[in-house]
Amino acid sequence: MNKLDKNEFRLTNQRKVILEELKKVKSHPTATEIYDMVRKKMPRISLGTVYRNLELLSNNSIIQKLDFGEAQKRFDGNPTTHYHINCKGCGRVDDVDMPLNQELDELAENATSYKVSSHHVEFSGFCVSCQN
Amino acid sequence: MNKLDKNEFRLTNQRKVILEELKKVKSHPTATEIYDMVRKKMPRISLGTVYRNLELLSNNSIIQKLDFGEAQKRFDGNPTTHYHINCKGCGRVDDVDMPLNQELDELAENATSYKVSSHHVEFSGFCVSCQN
DNA sequence: TAAAAATTAGTAATAATTACCAAATGATAA
DNA sequence: TTATCATTTGGTAATTATTACTAATTTTTA
Numbered sequence: 001m002n003k004l005d006k007n008e009f010r011l012t013n014q015r016k017v018i019l020e021e022l023k024k025v026k027s028h029p030t031a032t033e034i035y036d037m038v039r040k041k042m043p044r045i046s047l048g049t050v051y052r053n054l055e056l057l058s059n060n061s062i063i064q065k066l067d068f069g070e071a072q073k074r075f076d077g078n079p080t081t082h083y084h085i086n087c088k089g090c091g092r093v094d095d096v097d098m099p100l101n102q103e104l105d106e107l108a109e110n111a112t113s114y115k116v117s118s119h120h121v122e123f124s125g126f127c128v129s130c131q132n
Numbered sequence: 133m134n135k136l137d138k139n140e141f142r143l144t145n146q147r148k149v150i151l152e153e154l155k156k157v158k159s160h161p162t163a164t165e166i167y168d169m170v171r172k173k174m175p176r177i178s179l180g181t182v183y184r185n186l187e188l189l190s191n192n193s194i195i196q197k198l199d200f201g202e203a204q205k206r207f208d209g210n211p212t213t214h215y216h217i218n219c220k221g222c223g224r225v226d227d228v229d230m231p232l233n234q235e236l237d238e239l240a241e242n243a244t245s246y247k248v249s250s251h252h253v254e255f256s257g258f259c260v261s262c263q264n
Numbered sequence: 265t266a267a268a269a270a271t272t273a274g275t276a277a278t279a280a281t282t283a284c285c286a287a288a289t290g291a292t293a294a
Numbered sequence: 295t296t297a298t299c300a301t302t303t304g305g306t307a308a309t310t311a312t313t314a315c316t317a318a319t320t321t322t323t324a
Contacts, residue, residue: 009270009271010270010271010320010321010322012270012271012272012320012321014271014272015271030311031311031312032311044272044273045272045273046272046273046274046275047273047274047312048272048273048274048275048312048313048314049271049272049273051311051312051313052271052272052313053271055312055313065201067199067200067201068199069197069199069205071281071310071311072310072311072312073201073311073312083240085240085244085246085248087246088249094244094246096240096243096244097243097244098239098240098242098243101233101236104233104253104255105255107230108215108217108228108230108255108257109257110230111228111229111230112217112226112228112229112255112257113259113260114217114219114226114255114257114258114259114260115257115258115263116217116255116256116257117220117256117257117258118255118256118257119253119254119255119256120253120254120256121236121251121252121253122251122252122254123236123237123240123244123246123248123250123251124248124249124250124251124252125240125241125244125246125247125248125249125250126246126247126249127245127246128245128246131247141301141302142289142290142291142301142302144289144290144301144302144303145289146302146303147302162280163280163281164280176303176304177303177304178303178304178305178306179281179304179305180281180282180283180303180304180305180306181302181303181304183280183281183282184282184302184303185302187281187282203279203280203312204279204280204281205280205281
C-alpha cells in the first residue's frame with residue numbers, strides 16, 4: 001500500500017495521465033518525451049508539472065527514475081528492480097528479463113565495509129537494428 | 133598502447149597534472165573537485181580545461197567517467213572496469229574489489245536480442261560512518 | 265458552503281557542461 | 295635554430311536539464 005493508495009497525495013488528472021502514459025510504454029522515456037506523450041491528451045499541461053510528478057512518483061516507488069549517463073534521466077513505469085540494457089548505437093534502453101543476482105550483494109558486502117542494500121546492473125551492447 | 137603513448141595528442145602540463153592528481157586519489161572526484169585539487173599545483177588553470185581534458189582522457193580509456201545519478205559526474209583514474217558502491221547516507225563512492233561476473237553478459241545476451249559487450253554494477257548501501 | 269491544503273501553469277532561476285575564440289604553446293621541417 | 299602550423303589553453307558566453315517561485319485553481323475537509 002503506497003502513499004497514493006493511502007491518499008497521502010491526490011491523484012489529480014495530470015498525475016493520472018502521466019502515470020498512465022508512462023505505464024503504457026516500455027521505452028523508458030525521458031521527461032520531455034513523457035511531456036510530449038501527455039500533451040496529446042492534455043495540451044495545457046506544463047513541463048514543470050511533468051517533472052514535479054515524475055519526481056514525486058519515483059520518490060514514492062510508484063515508478064523508477066533511471067540514469068544511463070545520458071544528458072536526460074529516463075523513467076520506467078515498472079517500480080520493481082530489474083536489469084536494463086543500453087544500445088551503444090542508438091541509445092535505446094530495454095529491459096533485461098533475467099532474475100536478479102542476489103548473491104552479488106553478499107559478495108559486495110564481503111568485499112567492502114558497507115552494509116549493502118541493493119545493486120543495479122546496466123548492460124551495454126548493440127540492439128538488432130544497430131548490429132551492422 | 134593508447135593515443136597518449138602514440139602521441140595522437142599532447143601531454144601538456146595541464147593534462148599531466150590533471151591525470152596525476154586523479155590517479156593519486158581513490159575518491160572518485162567530480163570535475164570541480166578535480167579542479168580544486170589541480171589548482172593547488174596550477175592556480176591559473178581554467179575549469180573548461182579540466183572538463184575538456186577529463187572528456188578527452190575518458191574517451192580514450194585512460195580514465196573513466198562515472199555516473200551515479202547525482203548532479204555531477206565522477207571520475208576514476210583507474211580505466212579498467214570494476215564495480216562501485218555508493219553510500220546512501222553521505223554519497224561517497226568506493227571501489228568494490230571483487231571479480232567481474234562475466235557470466236552476466238551471457239545471461240543478458242540470452243535474455244535479449246542484443247549483442248552484449250559489457251556491464252556495469254553499482255551497489256548501494258551505507259558506509260561505516262553512516263551505519264548508525 | 266467556507267476555509268484550508270495541495271496542485272497547477274507559467275515563468276524565472278540554478279547549475280553542470282559545452283562551445284567559442286583569440287592568445288599561447290608545443291611539434292615539425294627547412 | 296627558426297618559421298610554420300596544429301593543438302591547446304584561459305576566459306567567457308551559451309546551452310540545457312532541472313528546480314524554484316508564485317499567483318491562481320482545484321480538491322478536500324470542516
